[in-house]
Amino acid sequence: MDKVFSGIQPSGQLHLGNYLGAVKKWIELTKDHECVYCIVDYHAVTQDYEPGKMQDRIFEMTAGLLACGLDPEKCRIFVQSHVPEHTELAWILNTVTPMGELERQVQFKSKSEKQPDNLNVGLFGYPVLQAADILLYKAQKVPVGEDQVQHLELSREIVRKFKGRFGYKFPEPQPILSDVKRLKGLDGDDKMSKSLGNTIAIDETPKSITKKIKKAKTDPQRKKRKDAGDPKVCNIYTMHKFFSSEKDQKWAAKGCKSADIGCGECKERITKNIIEHLEPIGAELAKLRKDPDKVWAVLAKGAQSCRREAAANLDEVRKAMGLR
Numbered sequence: 547m548d549k550v551f552s553g554i555q556p557s558g559q560l561h562l563g564n565y566l567g568a569v570k571k572w573i574e575l576t577k578d579h580e581c582v583y584c585i586v587d588y589h590a591v592t593q594d595y596e597p598g599k600m601q602d603r604i605f606e607m608t609a610g611l612l613a614c615g616l617d618p619e620k621c622r623i624f625v626q627s628h629v630p631e632h633t634e635l636a637w638i639l640n641t642v643t644p645m646g647e648l649e650r651q652v653q654f655k656s657k658s659e660k661q662p663d664n665l666n667v668g669l670f671g672y673p674v675l676q677a678a679d680i681l682l683y684k685a686q687k688v689p690v691g692e693d694q695v696q697h698l699e700l701s702r703e704i705v706r707k708f709k710g711r712f713g714y715k716f717p718e719p720q721p722i723l724s725d726v727k728r729l730k731g732l733d734g735d736d737k738m739s740k741s742l743g744n745t746i747a748i749d750e751t752p753k754s755i756t757k758k759i760k761k762a763k764t765d766p767q768r769k770k771r772k773d774a775g776d777p778k779v780c781n782i783y784t785m786h787k788f789f790s791s792e793k794d795q796k797w798a799a800k801g802c803k804s805a806d807i808g809c810g811e812c813k814e815r816i817t818k819n820i821i822e823h824l825e826p827i828g829a830e831l832a833k834l835r836k837d838p839d840k841v842w843a844v845l846a847k848g849a850q851s852c853r854r855e856a857a858a859n860l861d862e863v864r865k866a867m868g869l870r
């Protein structure tokens with residue numbers, strides 16, 4: 547079985563973007579892969595944040611993953627800082643990572659622009675910690691969004707550099723790209739992101755979902771009710787693709803192109819389908835919030851198992867470097 551590793555930031559709220567873009571894939575992969583999934587708190591602290599809220603964010607993210615159906619019996623789920631070997635390997639990998647490669651990372655550039663007063667070395671070395679996450683478990687496959695492809699290229703470059711310097715070969719990790727890059731935020735401009743306030747959370751109330759979808763952008767060319775629309779460029783249609791039956795998808799596409807249905811009608815239908823889909827997830831999340839020990843126990847078990855493996859793998863690395 548191939549080994550899969552992926553990480554998610556403890557943003558504190560899973561929304562439709564993460565759910566479709568990451569979580570569904572994560573769940574699917576547990577069927578025929580050995581999967582290790584990490585809540586990356588050490589990555590999160592490279593950005594401005596409030597320390598008092600971090601544990602809540604980690605809890606909410608974990609509970610959200612479980613509520614969506616990620617089964618801790620079929621994979622490991624843990625928190626990055628509970629396995630200190632991640633930062634230790636990151637330090638080691640720092641010594642073979644060229645500065646120039648980090649300077650070229652577009653994520654570093656865009657994050658730097660967002661926090662010009664907090665240009666810390668951790669943010670610069672973020673992709674090295676990400677490489678350490680993956681290599682620590684010798685993972686071959688990494689489900690990620692398009693925006694992480696450059697980081698993974700760098701991970702493979704680090705593998706080659708390490709081999710060249712110390713003769714030790716980690717597997718070169720390959721991305722598994724999700725096919726939902728088309729789902730945008732409700733503003734229709736950017737990807738769904740909590741910080742942009744354009745999301746639908748997995749436990750959003752029906753009332754709030756209805757309100758948000760009512761205001762959501764559709765095909766910008768379709769200005770009047772009688773104008774025909776183009777489902778291909780409509781974010782609401784993208785949602786139909788994921789949450790509606792084949793029949794409803796056809797109804798929406800045909801009605802939009804012929805202007806037989808208006809955006810309002812189309813939105814009512816998707817609202818209903820999304821509410822139905824999220825109902826059991828929201829219920830499960832509410833249950834987990836009332837039983838926090840259960841959630842923390844999942845993370846404790848995950849960390850214990852990961853530490854064992856991480857320690858053994860890191861020992862091999864130290865030996866190769868003449869540190870033992």
Ligand code: TRP
Pocket residue numbers: 551552553554555586589675676679680688689690694
């Ligand atoms: N950088 C990833 C993101 O922001 C999160 C992440 C951290 C990750 N470590 C990882 C993803 C290792 C895949 C593998 O989405």
